[in-house]
Amino acid sequence: MTDRPHLAVLGAGPAGLAATAAAASHGVRVTLLDAATRAGGQFYRQPAAELRARRPQALHHQWRTWERLRDGLRAYVTVGAVRHLTDHHVWCVERRPSGGLTVHALLGPEQEDPVEMRADAVVLATGGYEKVLPFPGWTLPGVVTAGGAQAMLKGTLALSGRTAVVAGTGPLLLPVATGLAAAGVEVPALVESADPKAFVHRTRALAAQPGKVAEGARYAAQLLRHRVRLLARHTVVEAHGTDRVEAVTVAALDADGRVRPGTSRRIPCDTLAVGHGMLPHTDLAETLGCRLDGTDVHVDDEQRTDVPGVWAAGETTGIGGAALSLAEGHIAGRSAAARLHGTEPDPRAWAAAAKSRTRLREFFAALGTVYAPPAHWTEQITDDTVVCRCEEVTGGTVREAVAELGAGDVRTVKLLTRAGMGWCQGRVCGPAVAGLTGCGLTPSRRPFARPVPLGVLARAGEHEDQ
Amino acid sequence: MVGAACALYAARAGLDVTLVDRGPVAGGTTGAGEGNVLVSDKEPGPELDLALLSGRLWAELAREFGDAVEYDAKGGVVVASSPGGLTALERFATEQRAAGVVAEPVAGDVLYDLEPHLAPGLPGGVHYPQDRQVMPALAAAHLARASGARLLTGHTVTGVLRGPGGAVRGVRTDRGDLHAPAVVNAAGTWGGDLAALAGVHLPVLPRRGFVLVTEPLPRRVHHKVYAADYVADVASDSAALQTSPVVEGTAAGPILIGASRERVGFDRSFSLPVVRALAAGATLLFPFLSDVRAMRSYVGFRPYLPDHLPAIGPDSRVPGLYHACGHEGAGIGLAPGTGHLIAQALTDKTPELDLTPFRPDRFPEEAA
Secondary structure (H helix, E strand, O other): OOOOOEEEEEOOOHHHHHHHHHHHOOOOEEEEEOOOOOOOOOOOOOOOHHHOOOOHHHHOOOHHHHHHHHHHHHHHHHOOOEEEEOOEEEEEEEEOOOOOEEEEEEEOOOOOEEEEEEEOEEEEOOOEEEOOOOOOOOOOOOEEEHHHHHHHHHHHOOOOOOEEEEEEOOOOHHHHHHHHHHOOOEOOEEEEOOOHHHHHHHOOHHHHOHHHHHHHHHHHHHHHHOOOEEEEOEEEEEEEEOOOEEEEEEEEEOOOOOEOOOOOEEEEOOEEEEEOOEEEOOHHHHHHOOOEEOOEEOOOOOOEOOOOOEEEOHHHHOOOHHHHHHHHHHHHHHHHHHHHOOOOOOHHHHHHHHHHHHHHHHHHHHHHHHOOOOOOHHHHOOOOOEEEOOOOEEHHHHHHHHHOOOOOOHHHHHHHHOOOOOOOOOOOOHHHHHHHHOOOOOOOOOOOOOOEEHHHHOOOOHHHHO | OHHHHHHHHHHHOOOOOEEEEOOOOOOOOHHHOOOEEOOOOOOOOHHHHHHHHHHHHHHHHHHHHHHHHOOEOOOEEEEEOOHHHHHHHHHHHHHHHHOOOOOEEEEHHHHHHHOOOOOOOOOEEEEEOOOEEOOHHHHHHHHHHHHOOEEEEOOOEEEEEEOOOOOEEEEEEOOEEEEOOOEEEOOHHHHHHHHHHOOOOOOOEEEEEEEEEEOOOOOOOOOEEEEOHHHHHHOOOOOOOEEEEEEEEOOOOOEEEEEEEEOOOOOOOOOHHHHHHHHHHHHHHOHHHHHOEEEEEEEEEEEEOOOOOOEEEEOOOOOOEEEEEOOHHHHHHHHHHHHHHHHHHHOOOOOOOOOHHHOHHHOOOOOO
8 A cells, every 4th residue: 555656736626636536546645735624625615514504505616526526535535545634734845855755734723733744746736816906995904805705605604794896807706796696795896897798709719618608698697686787897996994995986997908087986885805816826836946937837738847746737837717727637637647657648548638628728818818907007006005015015115116226026126125025925915016016927936835933944854864 | 235335435436337237236146145244253354354344334324324224233142052162252252352343252141131032051152243234135226326326237248348458448238338447347146257258267156045034023133143153154165055043133023044055056946954954053042933934035146256255456467347246145244345445446546455365366267
């Protein structure tokens, strides 16, 4: 049993679950590590058991896919083919000089106790996180991320407010708005800076995705049923309130992506759910030395990174949603299983997943060209708008570093202003700082995927050298 | 940092200055440093003289830039871990005092008055009130701006222009030629490459160092605190990994932990063993750090010359070429003195310090 090759899968979302199942069914011992207490990731986030949700599927689509993944994982765990380690927060994956890898994690909600695990290979299925661009008032209580609002619904069944405006850009906003409305929240407006109709008109990628067309139509019907007004080509200009958000001002955008004068209107609300798309989690890959393409981990047709023994699947290789994550995870698991057994994998074994991967990547590439923040979004950041919340750095300070002190990239702005040096390590403010600086967003180096106590660090892997 | 200081002092000596960098401001070793302005780690000799001159100039600059560059005259504390180590440390301090350094021996009990959170049982140390700290990137940016020099970031120097007699006429960059009768090489760890463009040999080598940064904390480490072995490591010629704990708080709250030294070329990849050794050293010195979280680490390359002294002054081999590089881990601290001496050399004044030990042409050409 212990002679079988050992694969560590990092992340128990769609990609990680698919990789686990594919590898375990081909004779590989798999350890699935995840930070959450239950499998599912962000997409299949599960209500805590003690809430005894009667119909959690009401908040999810593709519930059957989830049931198949969940039951599969249970079966593999039962027969001992898979170990599922919950509440494991991986802070670093290290290549051992002697070959193989060591996964370093912190245990439990406090993330204080260390655990180390050796593996012959890893699949990075670390998912993505939400991108939020700042605007005046975005730090008020009651302003939440769109994904955060959805996670609250899925995970705790809590209503995040009574009147919620959903705003930003991207396909996530639709399920968030309809999910909130279905849960009894009044949603006066869905404020989308893109024009979703442009997507339908402009791209052929949609034609290859009848499922996505049906999904879109379903959301449109739900918006109508719940009287959610879709304000396309609109943006939030400011959130108002003193102790909490009380209203938002929204305005129409012109063809250049600038706010059209005279179009602003005020919408009372107690919650603003805002999101501008997703970014991949690439810290572990970057520290391992994996090549990145822009903000995505680079992979080959088998989902291998350019570092031996390291595969990547799902959002970490580029944002593309749950179905693409499943396809990539399946391919990664099959490829890793074959290679860990010392055989050349046969791509025909995953032809269906590869076909679906191609289609979905095309679809999301097309989606990405439509759902983008307005071209001149940085103009809405006033000089006193806080851009980096951790270090309380304002838009004016960032602009001064660029105009007066010669900063021309995110790293220099960080050195000169502290923007991005705080607890979140620039994950939140990175896109905003890049926008204000006028440069592209490149992943910053974060050797620790999460903060690690020095006492743990001082002993990490110490027995490896002996 | 050194380039910015040269620009500032040259401009204030009346020269028209253009500052050229292939990257952004503070994009090289400056942006990866801790901001040390130290006398404590230097033995009597030319480097200490330069450090004392620079310390005086830093105090002047602090009146002008103080808070903007997070200048903090907090002093250093060097800690001995054994009675034998303390004896050696006190002997070293005696020599430094003779050279003009303020170095106050502190017995065990006084040590804990200075740094209450140090590990118990340490025999004593030496307090250096002249040690200071600045935020290096801010310092470079503010000095560069105050110099009034034309700032050309993102310009890569691809050649040194020479006149008929071999004298320097300026530099060629990837975005055009810049004409000047004098060129100062302040390219830090890449100073050897720039010297080579002018056809001269200057063996600057990279010596890699990692710095660990913790979560922000209320001030619990008041000085720059390091173990006595640090001095030996700084002066060492070994290529192998050396780590000696250097711990200091910052104005912004995080604690910085150094210092590792290895000669591994320009390899930027993260090394868990190195960072682990830093964490181990720091937690031995300050046990409370065990529960403090490391947020990030960064890596930099000290510009290192074989005799551990920088190259400062005119190059006798190429008229009009001056060097101001190779300061190893002390470039932030030594920058003002270097800039001041370079400005004096550029304006044909007698330099305040004898530049002979820093002669750029002191290294024999190797048949490498």
